Each structure stands twice: as structure tokens, then as C-alpha cells.
Amino acid sequence: MNIALDVMGGDHGPAEIIAGAIEAARAYKNVTISLVGKPEVIQAELARQNATGLNLPIVPASEVIEMGEKPAAAVRAKPDSSMVVASRLVRNGTAQAFVTAGNTGGALAAGILQIGRMRGILRPALISPFPTHRGFCVVLDIGANADVRPEHLQQFAVMGSLYARHILGIVNPSVRILSNGEEAGKGNHLVVEAFRLLEQTPGINFQGNVESKEIMEGLTDVVVTDGFTGNIFVKTAEATAKLLQQVMIEELTAGPISSVGAFLAQAALRRVRRRVDDSEYGGAVLLGLSGLVVVAHGRSKANAIRHAIRVAKQGIEQDILAKIQREVSRQMAEGTDLAGSESMDMFNQTSTLKKETA
Amino acid sequence: MNIALDVMGGDHGPAEIIAGAIEAARAYKNVTISLVGKPEVIQAELARQNATGLNLPIVPASEVIEMGEKPAAAVRAKPDSSMVVASRLVRNGTAQAFVTAGNTGGALAAGILQIGRMRGILRPALISPFPTHRGFCVVLDIGANADVRPEHLQQFAVMGSLYARHILGIVNPSVRILSNGEEAGKGNHLVVEAFRLLEQTPGINFQGNVESKEIMEGLTDVVVTDGFTGNIFVKTAEATAKLLQQVMIEELTAGPISSVGAFLAQAALRRVRRRVDDSEYGGAVLLGLSGLVVVAHGRSKANAIRHAIRVAKQGIEQDILAKIQREVSRQMAEGTDLAGSESMDMFNQTSTLKKETA
Numbered sequence: 001m002n003i004a005l006d007v008m009g010g011d012h013g014p015a016e017i018i019a020g021a022i023e024a025a026r027a028y029k030n031v032t033i034s035l036v037g038k039p040e041v042i043q044a045e046l047a048r049q050n051a052t053g054l055n056l057p058i059v060p061a062s063e064v065i066e067m068g069e070k071p072a073a074a075v076r077a078k079p080d081s082s083m084v085v086a087s088r089l090v091r092n093g094t095a096q097a098f099v100t101a102g103n104t105g106g107a108l109a110a111g112i113l114q115i116g117r118m119r120g121i122l123r124p125a126l127i128s129p130f131p132t133h134r135g136f137c138v139v140l141d142i143g144a145n146a147d148v149r150p151e152h153l154q155q156f157a158v159m160g161s162l163y164a165r166h167i168l169g170i171v172n173p174s175v176r177i178l179s180n181g182e183e184a185g186k187g188n189h190l191v192v193e194a195f196r197l198l199e200q201t202p203g204i205n206f207q208g209n210v211e212s213k214e215i216m217e218g219l220t221d222v223v224v225t226d227g228f229t230g231n232i233f234v235k236t237a238e239a240t241a242k243l244l245q246q247v248m249i250e251e252l253t254a255g256p257i258s259s260v261g262a263f264l265a266q267a268a269l270r271r272v273r274r275r276v277d278d279s280e281y282g283g284a285v286l287l288g289l290s291g292l293v294v295v296a297h298g299r300s301k302a303n304a305i306r307h308a309i310r311v312a313k314q315g316i317e318q319d320i321l322a323k324i325q326r327e328v329s330r331q332m333a334e335g336t337d338l339a340g341s342e343s344m345d346m347f348n349q350t351s352t353l354k355k356e357t358a
Numbered sequence: 359m360n361i362a363l364d365v366m367g368g369d370h371g372p373a374e375i376i377a378g379a380i381e382a383a384r385a386y387k388n389v390t391i392s393l394v395g396k397p398e399v400i401q402a403e404l405a406r407q408n409a410t411g412l413n414l415p416i417v418p419a420s421e422v423i424e425m426g427e428k429p430a431a432a433v434r435a436k437p438d439s440s441m442v443v444a445s446r447l448v449r450n451g452t453a454q455a456f457v458t459a460g461n462t463g464g465a466l467a468a469g470i471l472q473i474g475r476m477r478g479i480l481r482p483a484l485i486s487p488f489p490t491h492r493g494f495c496v497v498l499d500i501g502a503n504a505d506v507r508p509e510h511l512q513q514f515a516v517m518g519s520l521y522a523r524h525i526l527g528i529v530n531p532s533v534r535i536l537s538n539g540e541e542a543g544k545g546n547h548l549v550v551e552a553f554r555l556l557e558q559t560p561g562i563n564f565q566g567n568v569e570s571k572e573i574m575e576g577l578t579d580v581v582v583t584d585g586f587t588g589n590i591f592v593k594t595a596e597a598t599a600k601l602l603q604q605v606m607i608e609e610l611t612a613g614p615i616s617s618v619g620a621f622l623a624q625a626a627l628r629r630v631r632r633r634v635d636d637s638e639y640g641g642a643v644l645l646g647l648s649g650l651v652v653v654a655h656g657r658s659k660a661n662a663i664r665h666a667i668r669v670a671k672q673g674i675e676q677d678i679l680a681k682i683q684r685e686v687s688r689q690m691a692e693g694t695d696l697a698g699s700e701s702m703d704m705f706n707q708t709s710t711l712k713k714e715t716a
Contacts, residue, residue: 133601143538146546180501180589188504188586212594216601228546229587231538236570236591240598243491243574247633248606251626264622268609275605 001030003312004086004095005305007037008064009102011298014038017101018045020305025054027306031313034059034095036086061085064102067298071105075113083107087114090291097292097312101300104284108144111286111293118321120328123152124288126227126295127163129281130234134218136281138164139178141227142234144286148226150193153177154201158331159287159324160222161204166318167285167311173221176210178229184208190226198224202334203327212237245269282311292321359388361670362444362453363663365395366422367460369656372396375459376403378663383412385664389671392417392453394444419443422460425656429463433471441465445472448649455650455670459658462642466502469644469651476679478686481510482646484585484653485521487639488592492576494639496522497536499585500592502644506584508551511535512559516689517645517682518580519562524676525643525669531579534568536587542566548584556582560692561685570595603627640669650679 005021007014014037021033035042036059046056063081065074075084083102087110089095098115100107108126117124127140140160145152157175164173177194179187184195186209198206210220212233225233252265283296283304292315296308315321363379365372372395379391393400394417404414421439423432433442441460445468447453456473458465466484475482485498498518503510515533522531535552537545542553544567556564568578570591583591610623641654641662650673654666673679 133605146538178590180504180586180593188584191586211597212590213597213600216597226546228538228549229590232536232570232587233590233594235538236594237598239569239571239574240595241602242571244599244602244630247491247630248626251629251633252622254626254629260618260622264610264618265626268606268612268623271609271612272602272605275609 001313001316002032002034002089002095003309003316004034004036004059004089004098005309006082006086006098006100006102006107007035007042008061008082009100009107009298010296010300010305011101012301014041014045015049016301017305018042018051019049019302020300020309021056022049022051022054023302023306024309025051025056028310028313031055031309032057033309034086034089036061036089037064037082038062059085059089065106065110067103069103069106071103071109072113074103074106075109081110083110084114087111087291087293090293091115095291096316097294099294099296099305099308099312101283101296101298101305101308103298104143104295107293107295108286111289111291115289115291115293118288118290118325118328120325120332121288122155123148124286125152125156125159126284126286127160128234128284130215130223130237131275132216132218136168137215137218137221137223138168139223139225139230139234140287141225141230142284143227143231145227147228148190150190150197153190153194153224153226154197155288155328157198157201157204157206157222157224158327160224162320162323162327163285163287164221166320166323167314168221170221172205174205174207174219175222175224176207176220178215178223178225178233179209179211182209182211182214194224202331245272282307282309285311285315287320287324290321292316359671359674360390360392360447360453361667361674362392362394362417362447362456363667364440364444364456364458364460364465365393365400366419366440367458367465367656368654368658368663369459370659372399372403373407374659375663376400376409377407377660378658378667379414380407380409380412381660381664382667383409383414386668386671389413389667390415391667392444392447394419394447395422395440396420417443417447423464423468425461427461427464429461429467430471432461432464433467439468441468442472445469445649445651448651449473453649454674455652457652457654457663457666457670459641459654459656459663459666461656462501462653465651465653466644469647469649473647473649473651476646476648476683476686478683478690479646480513481506482644483510483514483517484642484644485518486592486642488573488581488595489633490574490576494526495573495576495579495581496526497581497583497588497592498645499583499588500642501585501589503585505586506548508548508555511548511552511582511584512555513646513686515556515559515562515564515580515582516685518582520678520681520685521643521645522579524678524681525672526579528579530563532563532565532577533580533582534565534578536573536581536583536591537567537569540567540569540572552582560689603630640665640667643669643673645678645682648679650674
């Protein structure tokens with residue numbers, strides 16, 4: 001098993017990424033982790049961090065896609081960037097997965113343009129763990145597709161269910177559509193149509209619509225939504241949590257016994273952060289391509305990188321892509337609406353890519 | 359000035375609504391507050407709460423639209439409900455505004471079906487204050503229209519700007535579109551098209567797209583969005599804040615000096631809640647009808663009802679509807695895209711209403 005790791009992405013630079021690769025190489029003996037990036041940087045870090053005897057080959061890539069770049073344009077303009085080289089390793093079968101903590105848009109563009117969609121998949125979707133009061137659920141799409149059709153949401157439901165079952169180990173995961181009301185019939189046109197399709201989709205445990213409050217309470221295992229709404233949902237929750245933590249600290253340290261308050265607040269917030277910390281969940285996965293793409297948070301430290309590699313490894317071991325492929329093919333053969341009919345034009349896949357190429 | 363108050367709506371019952379009416383009648387001498395509801399209930403409360411000498415006429419309404427009812431169906435089935443009677447007072451010119459803490463969908467349906475749209479307005483929108491780190495901004499639409507077109511968002515931007523200027527007193531309020539990225543070109547098709555329209559719209563201070571994080575930081579005065587996304591945005595922020603408060607209490611009371619932690623947590627949370635408390639902002643306003651409709655939170659207590667009445671009073675004094683009407687007419691005359699061309703069929707106005715009548 002070979003996993004291509006983009007060494008050049010992420011807020012903390014190659015040192016942290018390589019530290020994660022070393023942790024993973026020690027923990028998962030049967031995995032080859034190909035370090036893709038500037039050889040001199042990688043060699044220096046490997047020497048500094050004592051990686052002797054580990055299975056960490058270097059694959060040279062001279063360029064880097066930076067955080068601010070336009071994804072599709074950058075992927076085209078930088079064929080020797082670490083992301084594009086890593087994607088190419090997956091496309092030509094050298095690697096089975098590609099892991100990065102770099103620019104999410106760049107990772108999507110590299111994955112879609114270089115690796116390509118799985119047969120029968122209309123739109124690849126970005127799936128991510130999301131913290132609830134009870135644990136974690138998964139949400140997809142959180143940003144690969146700003147505009148989708150009901151049959152896309154149907155495929156997201158199928159992919160999300162298989163992911164929750166085989167990667168997170170949830171038996172018969174419940175699936176719900178994010179909406180502005182729980183009742184059937186609530187939602188925009190997209191949600192109302194998707195609701196009808198999901199009711200008729202075999203092999204998933206569809207439970208109806210869900211509102212944010214119930215997601216936070218842990219009511220559902222899989223949340224299905226378009227990439228625009230999903231992205232705003234996830235970012236709104238993150239931003240609110242951050243603001244509220246800040247305001248809590250301000251208020252706890254404003255009282256008459258502020259030093260005690262500050263002490264308790266710091267300790268409590270550390271525990272809160274640990275409870276909602278998704279670094280052990282390995283980041284988001286772009287599902288629906290011919291190879292796995294794992295997009296770790298830009299802020300990932302070594303531990304998060306190790307878990308992102310673990311998710312890729314588990315996906316390969318569980319053969320999640322073949323399971324998705326099988327389910328999609330089966331449903332196509334049964335004549336359910338699952339695959340619909342759509343132009344396979346690569347550039348229709350994400351509106352971000354479309355807009356750039358227009 | 360006459361404001362029709364639905365006495366039968368809200369979680370706390372007529373006692374609290376009437377207490378709010380009494381507070382308002384004492385504070386705002388020139389306002390007649392018509393109490394719409396069951397006369398025997400209202401009379402008993404007025405007697406119990408000492409309302410002698412106040413300008414609080416009773417307008418009988420024998421029915422009540424309950425929280426669980428389907429809005430448009432309930433409005434049709436209950437012509438003598440407090441919401442419908444109150445709306446009718448606005449339609450026939452007896453009252454200039456209608457205030458309720460009842461079922462939001464019912465209030466929208468009563469407003470749209472009974473009062474009707476302002477000339478030139480394509481879609482009425484629900485505008486609401488939203489707490490940020492710096493204070494409050496306003497968000498519209500937060501739920502009246504699940505599916506909209508770019509020209510609807512353009513009108514929301516115009517209505518939101520006028521509201522922020524004349525009701526909240528913000529000079530040259532900044533306007534941004536809620537999106538999944540700040541850069542121009544980010545967003546779904548709706549957002550991308552609306553962005554282009556807003557750039558060309560005179561009389562508003564359009565600043566581009568905005569993400570949740572920047573809204574929380576207080577970057578913008580007016581947030582423009584469709585009612586589906588806006589509803590999910592507001593509810594996600596509310597649900598996250600609630601969950602995080604709960605988790606903070608759990609964690610602060612879990613430590614070794616849990617009683618001190620509990621004491622500090624309660625005090626701090628009280629202050630946090632006061633900072634994000636929107637009861638003084640009077641709730642949401644349905645803009646774009648021939649009369650004002652103010653929808654206070656279901657959980658409103660007397661103080662929040664008084665502020666909802668204050669918002670209605672201010673809207674009437676500022677003649678906000680005439681200002682919106684003038685701006686819309688002016689832009690129509692100038693040939694900007696503002697009003698587009700759309701069937702004026704009442705039942706196309708909100709997808710909720712449409713679905714029910716289909």
C-alpha cells in the first residue's frame with residue numbers, strides 16, 4: 001500500500017508534515033508513505049528527525065500551490081507542484097491515496113482534474129467529521145460543489161452511508177438532509193426533491209430532514225447537503241464556537257475573582273476543545289474519485305497528519321471506493337435515479353472550476 | 359398611530375404579551391395598541407395587571423393559530439384567528455403594523471395573504487438582528503423565501519440598507535452577501551449573479567461577499583442571503599452557542615473546585631447571554647408588505663414585546679415602507695434590474711405557501 005503525502009502544504013510547514021509521516025510509518029508497518037515535495041527540504045527534515053529504517057521514499061516536486069491561489073488555474077500552471085505530482089501518483093496507480101494539508105480548493109482541483117471521477121459518480125463530494133454533543137457525525141458535501149441537483153444529493157447519501165459504515169464503523173448509519181425544518185416538505189426545491197429521491201433509495205437508512213439543533217445533539221450519523229450550504233453550516237458552527245469561547249474568557253476574567261476565573265476557564269476550554277477536536281478524525285475526504293484524497297486541516301500538526309494517513313489507509317483496506325462503485329453500479333442497473341444522465345465533462349464538476357475556466 | 363398586537367401567540371401566553379403591551383402603552387403615549395384575541399382572556403389580564411387609563415382597546419378574535427399548524431392552511435381555516443384579525447386591521451388601514459410572538463410561518467402567511475405585497479416588491483423578506491462581537495448586524499432573508507432569484511437578493515439588499523439606516527440608525531450601512539468565500543466569484547450561481555447585480559445597484563454600500571467568521575466579528579451591517587441559507591445560518595449559530603454553553607457548564611463544574619467553577623460559569627454565562635440577547639431589538643420584521651409585520655421570538659417576555667412594539671412604532675414614524683417603496687419605484691424607473699418581471703401571483707411568494715397549496 002502506497003500513500004502519497006504532500007509535504008509542502010499546511011500552516012506549520014514540512015517539519016510538522018514529515019513528523020506526522022514518521023509517526024505514521026512507525027505505527028503502520030505495511031504502509032509506504034511517499035513524501036512528495038522539494039527533495040532538499042525533505043532530506044534535511046528526515047535527517048533532523050531520525051527516520052532511519054522507515055519506509056519513506058521521496059518523490060521530487062519542485063513547485064508548491066499556495067493558499068491564496070485559484071485552484072484550477074494553479075493546478076494547470078504548476079504541473080510539478082507537490083499536489084499535482086501526488087495526484088499523478090494516484091492516477092497512474094503508484095499510490096492508492098493522496099493526503100494533503102494544503103489549499104482545499106487546490107486539492108479538489110488536483111483530485112478532480114488529475115485523478116478523475118469514479119465511473120457512475122456525478123459529483124465527488126467532500127465529507128468531513130463534525131462534532132456533536134454525543135460524538136461525531138459526518139457532513140457532505142462541505143464545499144466541493146456549490147450548485148447541485150437532487151440526484152447529486154442522492155449519491156452523497158449513498159457515499160456518506162458507506163463511509164460512516166466502513167470507515168467510522170457505524171452499523172446502519174442514519175442519514176438526514178440539512179434543511180430549514182424537520183417536516184417532510186420543508187426546505188428549498190433541491191431539498192424537497194432530494195427528500196423524495198432518498199425515500200426511494202435502497203441501502204440507506206434515510207430518516208428525513210434535520211435542523212442544526214438536532215445535528216448538534218447527535219441525532220444523525222450522516223448529514224447530506226449541497227457544498228454551499230454545507231460549507232456555510234460548518235463554518236458558522238466553527239465561527240460561533242470560537243466567538244463564544246472568546247466571549248466566555250472575557251467574561252470569566254472580568255469578575256471580581258478574575259484569576260480563579262481565568263484558571264478555570266482555561267482548563268475548561270482545554271477540555272471543551274479536546275471534546276470537539278477533530279484532529280483524530282483525519283480531516284475531510286474527497287469521495288467519488290478513482291483514488292482517495294484526504295484533505296487534512298491546514299492547521300494540522302503531526303498527530304493530525306498521522307490520523308489523515310490512517311484514514312487513507314483504512315479507506316484502502318476497506319476498499320471503500322470499490323464499495324461505492326459497486327453500490328452506484330447496482331443502483332444504476334436497478335434503474336433507480338441514482339446516476340441520472342449527465343455530461344461527463346470534467347469541468348462541470350465544481351462551480352469553482354467552472355468559473356475559473358469560463 | 360395604531361399597532362395591532364396578537365395577544366394569543368408566544369410561549370408565555372397572554373399574561374406576558376399584555377404585560378408588554380402595558381409597558382409599551384406607558385412608555386409610548388401617542389400609540390394605540392389594539393389587543394387582538396379572546397376578549398374574556400384580555401379583560402381578565404387587564405384587570406389583574408392594572409391597566410387603567412391606558413390606550414389599549416380590545417379587538418375580539420375567537421381563534422388561535424397554534425405553533426404546529428401549517429401556516430397557509432391555518433390562515434385560511436381560521437379567519438377569526440388573532441393573527442388574521444390583526445392582519446386585517448392593517449389591510450383595512452385601521453392599524454399600521456401588526457406585532458406577534460406566535461408561529462412565524464403563520465405570521466408570514468397572514469401577512470402575505472391578508473396584507474399583501476408592496477407595489478414593485480417581488481418577495482417580502484424576514485429581517486432579523488444578529489449578535490456579533492461588536493454589536494448587532496441585520497440578516498435577511500432568514501426564512502420567508504426558501505428559493506429566490508438574484509433580483510430578489512437585490513431587493514433584499516435595498517430593503518436591508520434602508521432598515522439599517524432608518525431603524526437602527528447606521529450611517530451608510532455596509533451590505534454583503536453571505537457566501538462560502540469572500541472573493542468575488544465565490545458562491546453558488548445565485549450568489550455569483552446577485553453579486554453582479556448588487557455591484558450595479560445605486561444607493562447601497564455593497565462591499566462584496568462575507569463568510570460567517572467575518573459576520574461574527576462585526577465586519578458588515580447588512581447580510582443578504584436567501585431564506586433557506588439565512589435560516590440555517592441563524593439556527594446553526596444559535597444551536598452552536600447553546601451547545602457550547604452547555605458543554606462549558608459541564609466542564610467548569612467537572613473540575614476539582616467545581617462549586618467555584620459553577621458559580622463563575624453561571625455569572626459569566628449570564629453576562630454572555632446579556633451581550634447576545636436580542637430581546638431589546640424587537641425580533642424579526644417582515645419587510646415588503648403594505649404594512650409592517652413584527653415577529654417577536656416565541657420566548658418573548660414583556661420586555662421583548664415592548665421592544666417589538668417600539669420597532670413597529672419606529673417603522674411607522676420613520677415611514678420605512680414609503681422609503682422602501684420610493685427606492686424601489688425610483689430604481690424601476692431608472693431601468694435597473696431591481697424589480698425584474700414576475701407574475702404577481704400571491705402564492706408564488708414563499709415556497710412554504712406554494713407547497714401547501716399545491
